[in-house]
Amino acid sequence: MNPLRQTLELAKRDFTQRLRSKAFLMAMIFTVGIVAVIGPLISFTQGGDETSVIALVGEQPDGSEETIRQQSELLEIDVQLKRFSSLTQAEEALTDGDVAVVVNGTDELVFNDEPSLRLSAAVSGGIANAQRMINAAEMGLSDADVVSLLVPIQFSERTIEPAETEEDEVEAIAALVALMLLYISILMFGQFVMMGVMEEKQTRVVEVVLSRVKPAQVLIGKVVGIGLLGLIQMVAMGGALVFTVSVADLADVDLTGLGIQVLGLLILWYLLGYTFYSFVYGSLGATISRQEDMQGVAMLPVLVILPGFFLGQMAMLEPDMMLTKVASFIPFWSPMVMAVRSTTSDVPMWEVLVSIAIVVATTILLVRIGGRIYRGAILKSGGKTKLRAAWRSADE
């Protein structure tokens, strides 16, 4: 029989059995839900695109409405003007939150609790302009003269350092979410592999399996089956991330492109990072046969991966710093650090390819080492098997 077919059969079992487990489904719905909610939440809390209603009461110079609109546009405030017949009505609307400011004649602005400087500037600037236009007309100036008198001075802007745009902010958020997803997924599905290996040893079914297939097939099958499950979760979460980023809509630009780029990076680095760590987890799982031993053993890979999580956060702020650059080539951490760097800055393609090559090469080495430990430990009964003993027993 074709060993590949057997390995796929092993993978299929791990995939379907775990997919059916309630614990997995709950975890998936929960995590995908959290990611999907982040975008609307950001959008809600930023509230940048709300229209401010300006209530007008009493008399303002002719043309004030038009000039207030012009000033608001200059100050990048989206406004709507509404005339009220009495101050009381307008203030009621203000307390109800339907109105942002009440313009009482030409001498009073009423805010609910906190005055807004920008609204204040837009209204006073607008009314002043309207008054100036009336005055200028009385002085016999032509319309063209008036317009040229009132032309605002516009500065062009430049910065010494690259300007921080709102898009950068969104990139940083996307990178943070990606980093968290990678960290959680690599650990979660790595631990599923460990648990699966340990359970097969604990229930002793592994001997029945190994009478039919080679140890390496069992380990690879498990890594593939559970990895595929992780991939599905990653795509679901990545989809939620694309949704989140496009809903967040902070920079008034279409962020779907960024979302898809992040999704691609997520899938690539998840596959690399998960495969790397799952062989570590799988071989460690073979050295234990009791649930209570799992926690201690599962800590080892966490200690290795944890610096990568912090370096990833550092890479979000300083993607081109030497430390984060170096970390993005170290296979323990590169799946997270390089993913973040690629999201937040323009990393040269060769750096990405070299980083991938290093992870792949190290993973191949790990498959051999992990496979040997698995082979040496999986049929050992009793408590914990020491790694050295497992290594030596592999030939028995």
Added chain:
Amino acid sequence: MLVFNDLHKRFGDITALNGLSFEAHPGRILGFLGPNGAGKTTAMRCVFGLVNPERGQVTWNGDVIDEETKLSFGYMPEERGLYPKMKIGEQVSYFARLSGLSTKEASAAADRWLGSLGLADRLGSKLEELSHGNQQRVQLACALVHNPVAAILDEPFAGLDPIGVEMMADVLRGLAAQGMAIVFSSHQLDLVADVCQDVVIIDRGSAVLQGEVSELRRSSPTRFLEVEVDGVPWTGEIPGVAAEDNNGRHRYVLGRGSDIAPILELAARDGEVTRFSFEPPHLTDLFREAVQR
């Protein structure tokens, strides 16, 4: 024919196998006996490459067992275990597919085996929902579902109730009749004597006695005599004949071909002889003698 040829295996300071050799033939059931730690499980694991002997090999019809041949064997390890949360129908058919059956064949074979073991109405139950005896039946189904040419069963009768034992024995007899070579280990010697045609007794990693059960008994130089007079065991002294206590029963140890007529006369002087049994050693006796314990 399955041949275990001069197997040697050490684990650290412990010698598990020390030149073990024996054969199992198609269509016959071989009982694989030995005290605890004699090397039975290690030898069985050698068939499936779960243990690599330092010297010697296991062959099937003259060829060293490769991955393909391995798949045509059935194995029931001593340490029982299947997936507790997997439905038994799915489980048995999964192992059939791992052995090379197509999805359709595997599913049909699983239904057939579980049906013949009395579990037709439990196909959708998880393994953990079954009683211990029924779990053992599922384990047997997993070992045999792919219709193997040889079956290696490590203590298949352990933990079964008398009905389970009878069921398992019938299954094995049926499979042997169809041409399967069956090797099973057991500590239940009466059962082995009842089910097996052949037997191998191993001690400290090598075979100390092997052959056809009936022939081994017949060819033994020892015979045992048990006598009852008036319905109670007779313990009279027989000149020149040793007596021993066999699990609370008094018996005399004689040589093959001894003249027993004078003994019958001797016993008859004390009353009516209600039982007079002159037999070759039972498997238990052969076992004890072979391992000298």
